[in-house]
Amino acid sequence: MKKPKGGKLGIKEERAATAGRTHPKKRLYRSRAHSNPLSDMRASDAPTTPADVDWAALYPAYFSSDEAAQGSSRARQPGEPTVRFVDVGCGFGGLLVRLSPLFPDTLILGMELRDKVALYVKERVLALRREHAGQYGNVACVRTNSQKYLPNFFRKGQLTKLFFLFPDPHFKVQNHRRRIISPQLLAEYAYLLAPGGRVYTATDVPELGTWMAARLDEHVLFRRLSEEEVAGDVAGGMLTSATEEGMKVARNEGQTFVAIYERIQPVEEAA
């Protein structure tokens, strides 16, 4: 879209004018780097139950047009495609875009708290689907608060991979409860993951890396992968190279701390 002479378009106007036509420009979707997940109180982001999510709208390529027309009132079919990978705090969607061709048969969802960033990813996915016919139909993004509403989106044991890449470090002790890896939230992640499912964490903040690994180590439902297992994990190889934050850290020659854990079956307590 050409800018009219004699006057610059505002960011909002330019965003509206380019949406659905070109690849979204990041500069039009700048947002604060941080957002407080505990004060985010918009119920409109949360479906009441996983059955209320209109998956056909998010992944139209995987549903018939009839199913899409029924919206969220559509009755759930057994065996219909369901999301297996979730990128919690997907940011600008770098990982989603890289994972999409690697796992073409898997539905992947990015969740992001910041409105504009989520909007960017949605536009980015739509642009990619337009530019590459038949591709990128398996990735989508929703704006929601994952610290509150993950169980509203997914059933027990539905997921096989959960990504927590370069999360907000929340350095202050009093803000540790805002961290995305915490004993309370790990119980939810264990609930959502199928046994054998994996949790991926990466950060460039050493203190946070230690903290996340310690929380996962002490949780009885998670087991850290060995070096060999990590080396054999295709998605694990993407964490530093595919994400925007990871590339930024590499550019600045920083260090990235990666830890991958597996959801294990609970050991039955002796009666």
Place this chain on the structure above:
Amino acid sequence: MEAHNPAGHAVAVALGCCIQVFDCRSQHSSEAPMEHAAAVRDLTFDPAGRMLLSGGDDKCARAWDAATGSLLHTWEAPKKISAVAFSGDSRVALFADNTITALVVAPGGRRLASADRDGKVRVSVLPRTPLLGVPEIQSFCLGHTAFASCVAFADCPAGLRMLSGSGDGTVRLWDPESGSLLATLAASALPAVPAADGAGAAAADQAAEDAAVDEELLEKAAVAAPSGHLWLYPREELPPAVLCIAVAPDGRTAAIAVEGQPELLVLDVDGAAGTLTLTQELELPGLTRPTAAAFDRDGRLWVVGGVAAEGARAGVLQLRVAVRGSHGGFFAEGAGGLAAAAQAAVEAAYTGGSEEGAVAHTGAAPLQLNSQLKKRVFSEELTAVRKRTRAEQ
């Protein structure tokens, strides 16, 4: 706020910051002051009836000797405590803060239910050593469209069932193992026409207060958005909330208290068929606003109601006991009953105000829970305004 001693002859009542235990057998009330520094949010007896656990806005949980009223232990938490429970073996005190509205341990002691302000009810696997945390979630029971306010288990012959009450005015029956919803019963509905009584006035007051907040935000918005574009703040209307669910020892009968309503609803719980049926609207003489109810081991229903005035010592407190008649319905126990003395003791302890005075004084009381726990839902526009006008951290 009230808890009933499972041993069957005492009832604990919290009004504001103070807790009192009324023993019906010895016919006296606790004399030692049982106080928190701020409002008590939840209290419960341990399964054996020897201890009382309370938690409140002073960020403390306290364990008391139920017989003497002496303080056994205090735990300090980083946030206000909103729910408390004992483990099945009485050895561990559990408490929760923040958005949790209720904590209940299931019969058998292996499941823990928690309700929250997002309307979720979570069933967790309670380990034998809960001090190491509660890492495993059994299920999420999703369906309430407003905050969940109370939970109770029903030990049915067909298996364990769970009931939950909510600000959406419904009571729901669940299979706690799978999280599947078995039945929904509408316990209250939005009033068709706003009544002009205390409750209506309270709601109007609240609406006016909210409108003032909106005005303020909109003023800021007008500065932030000089286009003069104004919007309406969509305010979610909620029916009166379900305050309390009590389930009888047989697992078949439940009693429900609804905010601001004079009757208790008695339900038949069919765990096998997965149904809830309203069997009786129980009005007890002299009980105007039931707020809490509990069954004792013999199936008698203890009900506490009344209105707390500000500062809480001066309030009106009412206690009634209902027994089941041969026809199956409940009726108020006669004057010779066990609770008559407790009733007198309870009502004598709170003589600070007449009922009319207290009701008039605390007009907001009948619908307090609703305005306290209701989630503030902001429109996209208002969220944008808040973002633009908030103070930088």
